[in-house]
Amino acid sequence: MTSRIIGLDQRYAASASLVRHGVEIIAVRDELGARFDSATRGLFRLIQRDGPGVWDHLAGAAKALRWRLITDPMPIERNAQLTAAAGEVGRQALRLIGAVNEDVLLREIADAAAALCARDPLVGAVLLESLAEVGVDSAIVVAASSRSRETLGEWLGSLGVRVLTLGDLELADVSEDIAYFVGPPRFFKPTAVTAPRTLEVTFILPAWFGDRNVPRSAIAQYAEGGIQVAARIVEVGDAWPASLEPGMSETESIPEEDLLPQPVWGSRVSEDRAPNADEVEARKILLSGNRAIWLDDDGERIRALDPTQPPGERVGYSEVPAVAPGTYLLLREGEAERESLHARAFTRIGPRASAIQESQASWKSALIDRLGARGIRDSERALRALGVRAAGQVRAWASPHVIRPQSDGDFERLLGWLGLPVQPYFGHASLLRHEVHRATRELRDRLEAAADVADLHELDRVGHMTLDIAEPGFRGMFVTRVLAIAPFTELVARHDARVPFADEGAQWLE
Amino acid sequence: MSEAGSRSGPNVLLSLAENPDSEPVQSAWIGPILALGTRLARRADDFSGRQLIIAISVPSREYAAALVGTGWTLGRAPVQTTIDPLTVLRGALPRAHYRAVNATHVISGPFQGLDETRPPARVTLAGHWAVDRMEGVAPVAEGDPAEKMPRPTIGSIGRLTGVDRDWVRRLVAPAADLAIVGTKSWISDDLEAVLARGDDPDGDALATLLLPRTEKSATWFSRIYSSSGFADQLPLPDDVSLTILDGQGAIRYLNDVLSPIVVCVFDRSVADESAAEQVMQLRNSRGEPIALSTQLGWAPPAGVEALGFTVAL
Numbered sequence: 001m002t003s004r005i006i007g008l009d010q011r012y013a014a015s016a017s018l019v020r021h022g023v024e025i026i027a028v029r030d031e032l033g034a035r036f037d038s039a040t041r042g043l044f045r046l047i048q049r050d051g052p053g054v055w056d057h058l059a060g061a062a063k064a065l066r067w068r069l070i071t072d073p074m075p076i077e078r079n080a081q082l083t084a085a086a087g088e089v090g091r092q093a094l095r096l097i098g099a100v101n102e103d104v105l106l107r108e109i110a111d112a113a114a115a116l117c118a119r120d121p122l123v124g125a126v127l128l129e130s131l132a133e134v135g136v137d138s139a140i141v142v143a144a145s146s147r148s149r150e151t152l153g154e155w156l157g158s159l160g161v162r163v164l165t166l167g168d169l170e171l172a173d174v175s176e177d178i179a180y181f182v183g184p185p186r187f188f189k190p191t192a193v194t195a196p197r198t199l200e201v202t203f204i205l206p207a208w209f210g211d212r213n214v215p216r217s218a219i220a221q222y223a224e225g226g227i228q229v230a231a232r233i234v235e236v237g238d239a240w241p242a243s244l245e246p247g248m249s250e251t252e253s254i255p256e257e258d259l260l261p262q263p264v265w266g267s268r269v270s271e272d273r274a275p276n277a278d279e280v281e282a283r284k285i286l287l288s289g290n291r292a293i294w295l296d297d298d299g300e301r302i303r304a305l306d307p308t309q310p311p312g313e314r315v316g317y318s319e320v321p322a323v324a325p326g327t328y329l330l331l332r333e334g335e336a337e338r339e340s341l342h343a344r345a346f347t348r349i350g351p352r353a354s355a356i357q358e359s360q361a362s363w364k365s366a367l368i369d370r371l372g373a374r375g376i377r378d379s380e381r382a383l384r385a386l387g388v389r390a391a392g393q394v395r396a397w398a399s400p401h402v403i404r405p406q407s408d409g410d411f412e413r414l415l416g417w418l419g420l421p422v423q424p425y426f427g428h429a430s431l432l433r434h435e436v437h438r439a440t441r442e443l444r445d446r447l448e449a450a451a452d453v454a455d456l457h458e459l460d461r462v463g464h465m466t467l468d469i470a471e472p473g474f475r476g477m478f479v480t481r482v483l484a485i486a487p488f489t490e491l492v493a494r495h496d497a498r499v500p501f502a503d504e505g506a507q508w509l510e
Numbered sequence: 511m512s513e514a515g516s517r518s519g520p521n522v523l524l525s526l527a528e529n530p531d532s533e534p535v536q537s538a539w540i541g542p543i544l545a546l547g548t549r550l551a552r553r554a555d556d557f558s559g560r561q562l563i564i565a566i567s568v569p570s571r572e573y574a575a576a577l578v579g580t581g582w583t584l585g586r587a588p589v590q591t592t593i594d595p596l597t598v599l600r601g602a603l604p605r606a607h608y609r610a611v612n613a614t615h616v617i618s619g620p621f622q623g624l625d626e627t628r629p630p631a632r633v634t635l636a637g638h639w640a641v642d643r644m645e646g647v648a649p650v651a652e653g654d655p656a657e658k659m660p661r662p663t664i665g666s667i668g669r670l671t672g673v674d675r676d677w678v679r680r681l682v683a684p685a686a687d688l689a690i691v692g693t694k695s696w697i698s699d700d701l702e703a704v705l706a707r708g709d710d711p712d713g714d715a716l717a718t719l720l721l722p723r724t725e726k727s728a729t730w731f732s733r734i735y736s737s738s739g740f741a742d743q744l745p746l747p748d749d750v751s752l753t754i755l756d757g758q759g760a761i762r763y764l765n766d767v768l769s770p771i772v773v774c775v776f777d778r779s780v781a782d783e784s785a786a787e788q789v790m791q792l793r794n795s796r797g798e799p800i801a802l803s804t805q806l807g808w809a810p811p812a813g814v815e816a817l818g819f820t821v822a823l
Contacts, residue, residue: 003528190783301741314738389768390765
């Protein structure tokens with residue numbers, strides 16, 4: 001084990017080295033792959049014209065084969081993934097021949113796919129050459145997914161090369177000088193270049209893949225010392241027929257994004273109007289375990305579990321905009337967490353509960369009226385002028401889920417601005433906040449304890465698990481990985497938001 | 511190089527060792543990250559009326575927040591009040607809380623009486639103590655978690671920065687205006703590290719320089735919060751001047767933190783862009799950018815990027 005500080009020192013050195021020298025991108029010209037890519041783009045131009053539907057299965061198979069060509073460049077004899085994916089494209093194309101009037105294109109796709117199995121992928125050959133050149137002890141190979149890590153590992157492992165995912169690399173002790181990433185930069189998280197583990201980084205990809213952008217750190221644009229990494233592009237491989245050059249006008253209309261495997265979301269079914277009082281704008285979130293939720297963003301955080309954190313600090317919250325594929329959400333069968341916490345708090349408060357509910361409803365309705373009359377921006381300005389420090393949160397304060405402004409001073413000034421006396425509103429809201437915080441802390445302690453005894457590797461492998469908490473009021477909690485987030489919102493009933501339901505939409509993504 | 515470092519020659523690097531038993535590593539990024547905290551401590555009042563937000567991104571979060579915080583505590587002057595034991599204790603109010611330091615301990619508790627009937631004078635303050643053995647006494651607004659703790663001692667970094675000259679005053683009347691929010695057990699691990707100037711054999715544990723408030727504290731310089739339970743602990747106390755949000759999980763609370771200065775430490779090894787987007791959105795919508803190099807006199811070392819802006823509070 002390298003000392004922690006030496007390891008950290010290497011991270012600073014590696015990051016500085018990439019900023020100074022950039023990364024290398026080896027673009028491998030591969031006639032056979034380029035032919036299939038070109039046929040696939042032809043198919044997608046048809047889909048742009050005709051809409052999906054009949055083409056869905058072929059399009060899905062073609063995307064999958066394209067992906068394999070990039071991420072799994074093993075020799076054909078040990079590349080069952082590639083031959084299977086090519087076979088599936090052939091089957092789907094032949095199924096459509098005669099059914100739709102595009103025989104030439106369909107035959108070309110099927111032939112181009114079959115031809116891929118006639119020669120070992122050139123990307124793989126170039127990777128082997130590079131490894132031999134620098135020496136297998138000095139290089140590490142980074143795969144785009146854990147599935148590719150297995151297949152590449154079987155192939156390269158016998159040579160003594162380590163094959164890792166980017167996630168593995170982050171946790172590993174690294175003494176190698178150079179990392180070869182199999183795939184374009186966009187197939188990896190920006191950490192690949194903004195927090196490198198090696199002094200040199202090289203991406204190897206087929207030349208027909210059009211997107212060679214290197215990501216930069218999210219604050220680089222405005223930062224002093226910005227972590228911006230340049231790329232040197234080296235082309236190798238087949239002689240390149242001019243007509244197949246990527247980035248030519250005919251290919252520009254289809255962005256790489258559309259050619260990568262992704263969920264099919266359809267389009268928005270809700271009316272195009274503002275939500276009424278009982279509705280919220282929410283995105284559908286597909287979750288591991290064939291579940292989904294509607295997630296609204298009313299300013300309230302959602303409970304999340306971070307398996308990378310140490311025991312006792314894994315259970316926390318995520319801001320709604322921060323929820324992304326890979327986030328683990330902690331949900332409860334049949335109801336949203338906030339309802340159960342508020343119910344628990346009110347139970348403890350006892351006879352004064354109804355008075356508190358009324359007083360909360362009353363100042364919030366005064367706030368909603370005021371926001372409606374003056375507009376949000378004007379209200380924010382007025383509050384700021386009164387010395388309300390968190391005035392930007394004013395819209396969130398109107399939500400029934402946000403109990404009160406954090407700061408006492410802000411809350412008093414807000415009540416004053418609404419023309420309301422400080423009491424009883426202040427006292428009631430503060431008592432409710434105190435009890436909800438207490439219920440939240442109790443729940444967190446239970447969840448932390450359950451997470452400590454749970455097998456979190458299982459969570460990594462399977463994507464979801466139930467947390468075993470027997471106590472009444474805490475039953476039915478489970479952790480699940482976010483698989484995908486819909487690109488648009490729908491109007492859904494407020495009481496349906498954040499309540500998990502069964503959904504098969506993500507099945508194929510797992 | 512840090513302001514502190516430049517005083518003793520530009521070529522002396524700071525070193526960090528994982529713990530007192532491990533080998534120190536000298537490196538060029540340690541001094542500048544520490545110096546960010548020191549600069550902020552000295553310029554804290556330049557931005558009054560607006561909240562100063564600094565975002566730095568580092569290849570890995572380890573030690574960065576602890577070093578910025580250490581720079582801050584070293585740069586913050588203690589409260590300028592008299593700490594002469596007899597003078598303070600003669601004016602002491604019954605039951606008010608006081609801290610005292612003698613050669614071996616820091617003592618903290620409610621004042622229960624001064625007995626000057628025969629020399630040496632004795633004070634009752636979480637036990638009975640000889641006043642002439644005390645090196646400093648100061649009132650404290652709120653009781654400390656513990657009545658007594660071993661007196662922290664200062665070595666290499668104390669000499670380098672000059673805090674050895676007013677160490678007693680710092681122990682009884684520290685500025686105590688730093689909060690760090692992050693993964694608490696990781697920060698605790700970071701604080702075991704030992705910081706030293708060059709080859710100095712008597713480096714200081716970051717835990718001594720930051721002196722976080724724990725159950726065993728009879729005095730403290732900083733408070734550490736776990737981001738996992740932070741939502742239930744808001745708002746932060748009003749006397750916090752600098753809040754360091756250590757990692758993306760903590761940075762999500764930026765809008766809830768109202769201290770005059772906030773430092774966000776982004777860990778680039780963690781693939782989470784949303785916290786950065788939140789900060790950039792705040793900068794671009796309500797922020798007035800500041801130039802760190804000219805307005806703060808600080809430049810990031812290689813491998814670190816940084817930006818600053820102010821927002822109306």
